[in-house]
Amino acid sequence: MSSCLLTVILFFGIWCIVNCLEPQEAAGLFRLRRFPSENGQPSDLEPVGPSFPPGAAQPVSSRPITAQPVSSRPISAQPVSSRPITAQQVTVRPVIAGSVIASSRLSQPNFARPMVAVNATAVQPIMPVIANAAGCLGSFTSSGIPTSVHRLRAGDIKVVAAMGDSITAGNGAQATNVFGVLREDRGHAFSIGGDRSLSEGVTTLPNILKAFNEDIYGFSTSSGSGSPQFNVGEAGATAKSMAGQAVRLLARLQADRHINYMTDWKVITLLVGGNDLCNSCINPVAYSAAAYKDGIERALDILHRHLPRTLVNLVEVFDINMVASLANSNILCSLVIGGICPCGAGLNVNRVALGPLATEYRKAIFDLVGTGKYDTRPDFSVVIQPFLSQLTLPTMQRGRPDLSYFAPDCFHLSGKGQRAAGKALWNNMMQPTRLKQMDLLPTAPISCPSTLFIPTRHN
Known part of the structure; x- marks a missing residue:
C-alpha cells in the first residue's frame, strides 16, 4: 500500500515539472555543469540551478525591497556611566588651562573603570583622576619652584x-x-x-x-x-x-x-x-x-x-x-x-x-x-x-x-x-582681578582654580 502511494507521489511530481514549468526552467533543473580538469578537458559533473542567457536580467524575488528596520532611538555616542568620578563631598567649579575639574557635586572616591579618550590616531586609556579634599581634580603644583x-x-x-x-x-x-x-x-x-x-x-x-x-x-x-x-x-x-x-x-x-x-x-x-x-x-x-x-x-x-x-x-x-x-x-x-x-x-x-x-x-x-x-x-x-x-x-x-x-x-x-x-x-x-565677587556669598561653593596661575595684576 505504501509503495503504491510513493509511486503515485513520484509520478505526480514528474508530471508537474514537465507540464507546469516553462520548458527552459524544467530543462535547467537537470542541466549538468562540467568543470574543466587540469588538462582542460571536462571532468566532474554538478547539477546547477536555472541558467540565464548572457546579458539577460536575472529574476529577483517578487517581494518588495524594503529598508531594514532600525531602532527609533537616535544614534548617540558610546554610552558611559551616569555616575561621575567622585571624591570628597563638596561642590566645585570647572577649570581651564590644562587642569581637569569636576563641575558636579562630588562624594567619597569611587574608583570607576578607566575612561577612554579618542583621537584621530589612537585610543588611549585615561585613568580616573581623584579629586582632592576641596573637590578639585588635577595637579595644581608647578613641576619646579616658580620664580615669579x-x-x-x-x-x-x-x-x-x-x-x-x-x-x-x-x-x-x-x-x-x-x-x-x-x-x-x-x-x-x-x-x-x-x-x-x-x-x-x-x-x-x-x-x-x-x-x-x-x-x-x-x-x-x-x-x-x-x-x-x-x-x-x-x-x-x-x-x-x-x-x-x-x-x-x-x-x-x-x-x-x-x-x-x-x-x-x-x-x-x-x-x-x-x-x-x-x-x-x-x-x-x-x-x-x-x-x-x-x-x-x-x-x-x-x-x-x-x-x-x-x-x-x-x-x-x-x-x-x-x-x-x-x-x-x-x-x-x-x-x-x-x-x-x-x-x-x-x-x-x-x-x-x-x-x-x-x-x-x-x-x-x-x-x-x-x-x-x-x-x-x-x-x-x-x-x-x-x-x-x-x-x-x-x-x-x-x-x-x-x-x-x-x-x-x-x-x-x-x-x-x-x-x-x-x-x-x-x-x-x-578669580581674575576684574571678575572678583564683592559680597560674602556664604552659600557659594568652593571654587577650583579657573586659571593656570593664581591671578595677579600681571597674568
Whole structure:
C-alpha cells in the first residue's frame, strides 16, 4: 500500500515539472555543469540551478525591497556611566588651562573603570583622576619652584600669615556669650586659622590650601594662649598699627626653622579698618582716608622691601555702619556695639558718614596698589580682594538678619561667619582681578582654580 502511494507521489511530481514549468526552467533543473580538469578537458559533473542567457536580467524575488528596520532611538555616542568620578563631598567649579575639574557635586572616591579618550590616531586609556579634599581634580603644583609670583599655583604655597585686627585674631569665633568675645579663637580665623579640617566644614584659607599642599605651614591653632604662629593680628588694631605688625611678622618668619625664608612661597592676608571707622567721628584727621592709606602703605613697604616670594591679599574693609545696624534687632547688641563702635552705635548722628568713609578707604588702597610700586620685583605682588566691599547681611525668612553669622556681640564674626569669609577669600584669590565677587556669598561653593596661575595684576 505504501509503495503504491510513493509511486503515485513520484509520478505526480514528474508530471508537474514537465507540464507546469516553462520548458527552459524544467530543462535547467537537470542541466549538468562540467568543470574543466587540469588538462582542460571536462571532468566532474554538478547539477546547477536555472541558467540565464548572457546579458539577460536575472529574476529577483517578487517581494518588495524594503529598508531594514532600525531602532527609533537616535544614534548617540558610546554610552558611559551616569555616575561621575567622585571624591570628597563638596561642590566645585570647572577649570581651564590644562587642569581637569569636576563641575558636579562630588562624594567619597569611587574608583570607576578607566575612561577612554579618542583621537584621530589612537585610543588611549585615561585613568580616573581623584579629586582632592576641596573637590578639585588635577595637579595644581608647578613641576619646579616658580620664580615669579605671576606663575604661582595653589600647590606652590608653603607658608600662610596674617595681619589685622580682632577679626584676624578670631575674637568671638567660638563664643557662646558676650564675655566669650574677649577670647581670641585664632584657630578659626578666616585667613589664618587651621583648627579642624576642610572635611569638617571649616573653610578657612589654610584648611582649603591643605587640599593642595598638605604641608602648608604658619596657620594658627587653638584659642587664647594657643599657637598663633604667623598670625600677628590683634584686637583694637588700626591701619597705623600695621607697620608694627609687619616688623613682628618678619621677625617670626626669619626665626622659624621650619621654613626656608628665601625660597618658600608665602601668602599674607591683611584686613584692617573697622576700628578706624568706629573712631572716625572722634578724631576725623587720625582716621581719615589719607591716614588709612598711609598706614597701609608703610606696612606694605616693609613687606616689599624684606620679603622674598610673597603674595599679599589686601582685603577691602566692609561698611561698619551696615553691621552696626544689627543693634536695632537686639537690645543687648545695642548696648555692646555702643562700647565697641561708638561712631556706629544707636542714634549717633555721625553714623551715616561711615558708609562714604569706607568707600574712601577702599579707593585709597586701590589707588595705592594701582601705582605699581609693589610690582617692581617678579617675586612680590599685592592683590586687592574685594569680597567684603559690598557686603550684604545674610537674612532668614521674612528678611530678618541672620545673626548666626555673628558673635553674641552682633559685631564680630562667629565661627560660621569666619568660615564664610575664609571661603570667600579663597574664591577671590581664584578669580581674575576684574571678575572678583564683592559680597560674602556664604552659600557659594568652593571654587577650583579657573586659571593656570593664581591671578595677579600681571597674568
